[in-house]
Amino acid sequence: MKDLGKKERLLIRLVEQLDEENVVKLADELLNDGMDPLYLLDLVNEGMNRVGKLYECKDYYIADLIMAGLIFKQVLELDKMTTHFYVKHNNKIGKVLLGTVKGDIHDIGKDIFRGMLEANGFEVIDLGVDVPKELFLKKYEEYKPDILGLSGVLTNTVDTMKEVVDAFVEAGVRDKVKIIVGGNHLTEEICKFIGADNFANDASVGVKVCKEWMNGIKEQGVIDNG
Template sequence: MNDFTEIKESLVSYVEQLDEEKSLELAREALNAGIDPLSLIDVMNEGMKRVGILYDSKDYFIADLIMAGMIFRQVLGLKEITDYFHRTNHKKIGKVVIGTVKGDIHDIGKDIFRYMLEANGFDVIDLGVDVAREIFIKNVQKHNPDILALSGVLTSTVDEMREIVNALKEVQLRDKVKIIIGANHLTENSFRFIGADGFATDASVGAKLCREWMNLGHGQGVEGNG
């Protein structure tokens, strides 16, 4: 069995340094050497986490986050990974409606989480960015998802997420769907204020929480964080 430790560490560093060329080159090398595509996605996610830390410390800016997201998307577009998605496409474990809430046009975190969900066997309906609460409600009614995923980079999105949860209560849909919220700025306090079932500041952790929900069934109150 190959030990990919050195390759993984180098790839995380290249993503952290926003080195697009070396990241893609090493990702291809790892896939050709036989690394599991899901393992590679986890490595890329670790690199993204480091970029997020640098952003939070104001060493990186939004343009750097966008660059890291572009690198991630390019790696996800490599043939070995897309082939993996196609092979597992029929093995759906649940359905998720996802979107970035109204007032926020950022899609990096949402897109990464969507890819992680798809890699874990979910059917994902992506509503895009700047999504009004009425659109979320309409799509929960239309698609009857197991999980509703709300994303938001801006701290101001906390209030909008809460309003979406309240709107679901008003139309008596709240107890029919699990709600996970995702953003780097989320805390235990903001999570409880919003009234979701779980939150994650890390896409991989969020995807694992969603899998756990599917394994446990649909009882309310399961919580999680990153």
């Protein structure tokens, strides 16, 4: 990101400030002026990284991340972006099977996580809310994801999450997939109790974990994503 022009720097700053209207306007203008969509994505990503930093140092909060996700989506939906990425959309960095576990119908945390995963280049299969363990297993067989994400808000989802993990153990596929559980009530002990590989109280932490896993997987070459 060296030698950026004035407009490039402005775009990054507008993303950082979550100035929806002007981000979309400027992104459209830059694309029409012939900017490579991938390069534009880099710029937006740089802005998003700054949003992430502001979130980490508690200048921004969840409400701001939701806005950031929306801006990202709008940029991706610009005509020039969709045509470009439709052609080569198979370079996803990993596949995540995601859902809110049975008994719980909350979707906000899951949706934020999904949006951030997609913005970070993951393919996400979202099974929705109140998802029984059988469905997680069935869809696992169908899609063979790298990562399974279980979401829940209610404190009793601890046992339900454990049941899903146990179902994967019984089916003999537990070691073929990384499992992350997400929810405000989760702790390290509870994560161990559930038998998941990791947990997140916060969507951005969850995405970080998933990215690290994919890096690890790529280095070892265990799972072929192609």
